[in-house]
Amino acid sequence: MTPARLFLTGARDTLPLILAAIPFGIVYGALAMNNGLSEWATLAISLFVFAGSAQFIAVTLVASAAALPVILLTVFVVNLRHMLYAASLMPWVSGLPQRLRAQMAFWLTDETYAVVTNRIGQDPELKGLPWYYCGSGLAMYGNWVFCTWLGISLGQQIPNLTDWGLDVAMVVAFIGIVVPALQSRAQWACALCAGVCALLTHDWPHQSGLLFTALVAITIGVVLERRAASNTRETSYE
Amino acid sequence: MNEALLIAGMALLTFGPRYLPLALAGRVRIPPLLEQALRFVPIAVLSAIIAQTTLVRNGEIDASPGNPYLLAAVAAGVTAYFSRQLFATVAVGLLVYAAARWLL
Numbered sequence: 001m002t003p004a005r006l007f008l009t010g011a012r013d014t015l016p017l018i019l020a021a022i023p024f025g026i027v028y029g030a031l032a033m034n035n036g037l038s039e040w041a042t043l044a045i046s047l048f049v050f051a052g053s054a055q056f057i058a059v060t061l062v063a064s065a066a067a068l069p070v071i072l073l074t075v076f077v078v079n080l081r082h083m084l085y086a087a088s089l090m091p092w093v094s095g096l097p098q099r100l101r102a103q104m105a106f107w108l109t110d111e112t113y114a115v116v117t118n119r120i121g122q123d124p125e126l127k128g129l130p131w132y133y134c135g136s137g138l139a140m141y142g143n144w145v146f147c148t149w150l151g152i153s154l155g156q157q158i159p160n161l162t163d164w165g166l167d168v169a170m171v172v173a174f175i176g177i178v179v180p181a182l183q184s185r186a187q188w189a190c191a192l193c194a195g196v197c198a199l200l201t202h203d204w205p206h207q208s209g210l211l212f213t214a215l216v217a218i219t220i221g222v223v224l225e226r227r228a229a230s231n232t233r234e235t236s237y238e
Numbered sequence: 239m240n241e242a243l244l245i246a247g248m249a250l251l252t253f254g255p256r257y258l259p260l261a262l263a264g265r266v267r268i269p270p271l272l273e274q275a276l277r278f279v280p281i282a283v284l285s286a287i288i289a290q291t292t293l294v295r296n297g298e299i300d301a302s303p304g305n306p307y308l309l310a311a312v313a314a315g316v317t318a319y320f321s322r323q324l325f326a327t328v329a330v331g332l333l334v335y336a337a338a339r340w341l342l
Contacts, residue, residue, distance in 0.1 A: 083256070176318045
């Protein structure tokens with residue numbers, strides 16, 4: 001595939017998640033303005049930070065008059081899952097120039113990560129992954145900034161925008177990505193364990209339960225995978 | 239609240255964790271065990287986000303059939319399992335959610 005085609009395919013494969021992100025962007029813009037941020041700051045955060053859930057948490061904390069260090073620490077903790085994402089992408093970027101890696105890092109979101117790992121799962125030998133990745137990333141980014149601007153403009157005209165239950169679109173999109181990826185027993189166990197553990201830790205502060213959950217579920221997955229691998233080795237010796 | 243400081247701080251603390259592992263790729267060798275563990279990251283984190291967003295409503299766990307998120311998630315899960323199509327999954331999930339909100 002040519003780079004341009006890969007770029008467009010990346011954007012196209014992200015389309016369901018872009019649609020899911022539209023209401024989020026609008027709500028963010030409206031919420032930030034409601035919580036006392038200026039128009040330019042609301043838009044600048046989407047332009048320069050580009051981190052959906054961390055942006056929501058930050059503007060919520062701004063409204064509760066939290067101190068700046070508290071807000072920043074929370075943003076950092078909420079973003080730590082992206083460090084796991086980036087670490088898992090390491091084998092695919094080792095030959096790339098740092099500028100391209102930095103661009104990819106800036107566009108690293110739950111959505112683009114989900115779409116890109118899905119693609120890697122289908123075609124591990126794919127050449128030109130950065131093009132695919134950047135197509136997905138730029139589409140998410142452009143949409144996010146535009147929807148923030150829309151939210152700033154519309155904010156005051158839409159009542160109770162935050163009570164509509166808009167995050168359901170994101171949930172069903174993630175389900176559409178995770179479920180087909182579950183093939184081995186270890187993967188199923190990892191997913192089930194993550195679900196249960198996330199519920200048990202849901203009231204931990206600042207999404208720390210999410211990180212704890214990830215560590216527990218990943219450990220379960222690895223242990224079961226190793227056990228399955230050693231079992232097949234034993235049977236093949238017989 | 240100093241908005242410029244807020245934005246600069248958020249930008250730094252968002253970009254940093256995203257970039258650090260990518261910057262180090264190729265310079266540090268990832269041990270095979272860690273590499274195996276990292277392959278479980280998408281399933282682990284996305285499943286955790288799905289479970290929390292579906293079942294935690296207003297800070298409480300709501301696993302009742304009256305929770306429209308749960309109905310949408312189950313419908314989406316079944317669709318995803320059998321069709322393996324992202325668009326179909328999202329469409330069915332949203333339709334079931336809208337129907338549940340309207341009927342319940």
